[in-house]
Amino acid sequence: MFNYNDPILFVLxxxxxxxxxxxxxxxxVKAWKRGIQLGMDKKKxxxxxxxxxxxxxAPAVAIVISVIALSKKLGIALPWLRLSVVGSLSYxxxxxxxxxxxxxxxxxxxxxxxxxxxxxxxxxxxxVGIWLVPVLCKKMQKGMSSLEKxxxxxxxxxxxxxxxxxxxxxxxxxxxxxxRLWTAGPDGFVHVTKTVVNDQFQEVTExxxxxxxxxxxxxxxxxxAAVVMAILGLLAGKFKKVHWISDYALPVSLIAGMASAxxxxxxxx
Amino acid sequence: xKEQKPYIEQVYRWGLIWNLAVxxxxxxxxxxxxxxxxxxxxxxGLLGGLMxxxxxxxxxxxxxxxxxxxxxxxxGSYLSFVTGNISNLKLPCALNALEQANxxxxxxxxxxVSTIAIAVSSIVTTLIIILGVxxxxxxxxxxxxxxxxPAFNQMIPALFGGLGVVFVSRNWKLAIAPAVLMLILxxxxxxxxxxxxxxxxxxGVIFTLIIGRIMYKKKML
Numbered sequence: 001m002f003n004y005n006d007p008i009l010f011v012l013x014x015x016x017x018x019x020x021x022x023x024x025x026x027x028x029v030k031a032w033k034r035g036i037q038l039g040m041d042k043k044k045x046x047x048x049x050x051x052x053x054x055x056x057x058a059p060a061v062a063i064v065i066s067v068i069a070l071s072k073k074l075g076i077a078l079p080w081l082r083l084s085v086v087g088s089l090s091y092x093x094x095x096x097x098x099x100x101x102x103x104x105x106x107x108x109x110x111x112x113x114x115x116x117x118x119x120x121x122x123x124x125x126x127x128v129g130i131w132l133v134p135v136l137c138k139k140m141q142k143g144m145s146s147l148e149k150x151x152x153x154x155x156x157x158x159x160x161x162x163x164x165x166x167x168x169x170x171x172x173x174x175x176x177x178x179x180r181l182w183t184a185g186p187d188g189f190v191h192v193t194k195t196v197v198n199d200q201f202q203e204v205t206e207x208x209x210x211x212x213x214x215x216x217x218x219x220x221x222x223x224x225a226a227v228v229m230a231i232l233g234l235l236a237g238k239f240k241k242v243h244w245i246s247d248y249a250l251p252v253s254l255i256a257g258m259a260s261a262x263x264x265x266x267x268x269x
Numbered sequence: 270x271k272e273q274k275p276y277i278e279q280v281y282r283w284g285l286i287w288n289l290a291v292x293x294x295x296x297x298x299x300x301x302x303x304x305x306x307x308x309x310x311x312x313x314g315l316l317g318g319l320m321x322x323x324x325x326x327x328x329x330x331x332x333x334x335x336x337x338x339x340x341x342x343x344x345g346s347y348l349s350f351v352t353g354n355i356s357n358l359k360l361p362c363a364l365n366a367l368e369q370a371n372x373x374x375x376x377x378x379x380x381x382v383s384t385i386a387i388a389v390s391s392i393v394t395t396l397i398i399i400l401g402v403x404x405x406x407x408x409x410x411x412x413x414x415x416x417x418x419p420a421f422n423q424m425i426p427a428l429f430g431g432l433g434v435v436f437v438s439r440n441w442k443l444a445i446a447p448a449v450l451m452l453i454l455x456x457x458x459x460x461x462x463x464x465x466x467x468x469x470x471x472x473g474v475i476f477t478l479i480i481g482r483i484m485y486k487k488k489m490l
Binding site: 021032044055080088091094098105120121134155161166175177179260 | 276277279280281283284285287288289290291292294295296298299301302303305306307308309310311313314315316317318319320321322323326327330331333334335336338339340342343344346347348350351352353354356357358360361362364365366369370373374375377378380381382384385386387388389390391392393394395396397398399400401402405408409412413416417419420421422423424425426427428429430431432433434435436437438439440443444447448450451452454455456457459461462463464466469470471472473474475476477478480481482484485490
């Protein structure tokens with residue numbers, strides 16, 4: 001029987017992860033050298049790197065949790081690969097489930113053929129960004145810089161619009177379950193029956209109940225993070241010499257928001 | 270002596286080479302596994318799996334590339350589309366770094382700063398995942414602890430709460446219309462949820478660009 005945790009699979013994944021790591025290091029070194037050439041302060045660059053590293057910890061731990069979740073169906077090596085290169089929990093789960101259903105699989109992955117098929121579907125499906133960026137990047141960046149040359153002020157508005165547009169979509173998403181407040185039944189719950197694929201790749205119907213107020217949890221968490229960020233912003237403006245306030249404001253607000261989710265979920269969930 | 274190309278031109282070249290290399294080794298994984306185990310793919314399963322998965326992923330991929338390249342910068346785009354987790358990690362990280370360094374995304378300093386932030390974030394993520402894989406047995410009960418679960422479930426709201434304050438406070442006039450539109454859409458259209466937020470990013474971006482253009486022309490910004 002095929003072992004999806006065979007050491008050889010870890011060696012293969014290890015090689016790929018090493019290449020991806022090398023790419024990041026390569027770009028880091030090149031950008032760093034260019035920054036120095038441009039006369040940017042080394043201390044400033046170091047600070048940017050440190051903040052980025054600290055900010056990354058919590059989201060990266062969330063990715064480890066996704067690896068654990070996927071490992072029940074696919075072993076550890078394949079989720080390690082998929083979540084180190086492009087993937088995400090929801091993408092990989094859907095890809096694995098679609099393929100398992102198409103193969104008529106029951107139970108977890110038990111043959112090399114199933115493993116190869118699932119990893120092929122995952123790889124081919126997720127590849128778009130990797131080849132499309134080299135195709136489009138130069139053209140798009142050139143477009144941005146010619147815009148900058150033509151009309152500097154509009155280029156600034158353009159750039160801000162991109163960021164604001166992206167952020168507003170996610171802010172909207174935070175409110176997506178608020179409607180449970182008025183769609184809940186007389187028992188105070190919204191019952192959702194859906195077909196899900198379990199760890200054995202079997203389709204099962206399950207009913208999940210959400211309390212009417214559960215849609216407010218993300219809203220409250222976002223509010224806590226926003227308030228913490230605003231306070232840190234005000235403090236940073238007041239105590240200009242205490243640099244760590246502005247340097248670590250985003251990671252601190254992220255952790256504060258996430259921590260607040262624990263009591264808020266107990267209260268509203 | 271050969272004259273050196275401008276930095277940005279070199280980035281395009283390095284990006285092309287690296288991304289092609291990553292593509293090749295990624296495709297090599299299933300092929301090498303197939304050879305090692307003398308196993309052919311289940312062709313029917315492959316076709317069925319691809320038909321059910323690829324069209325949607327490709328469409329989302331194209332939309333993501335187009336919407337994120339101008340925000341991530343060149344070096345940041347090559348790296349981000351290889352290492353993934355863009356909206357929940359790489360892009361916020363780059364935005365925060367640009368803010369921290371007080372440089373514009375479109376300047377060469379901005380290019381350098383976002384590349385450094387995204388590269389460091391990619392390295393740290395990769396290392397933490399390696400650590401997680403090595404320590405998966407002792408870590409599983411800790412990370413799957415029901416007490417911690419809500420904290421990780423609510424990472425995106427916590428992230429965009431902090432990021433929102435910074436960018437909305439700086440551009441509040443521009444932010445009002447897209448924020449109101451997105452709130453109404455997400456609250457009242459049941460189909461909009463976690464799975465569809467990625468599709469709504471370009472909608473938000475295009476809408477904000479239109480509003481931005483109008484406000485700019487009317488000198489309201």
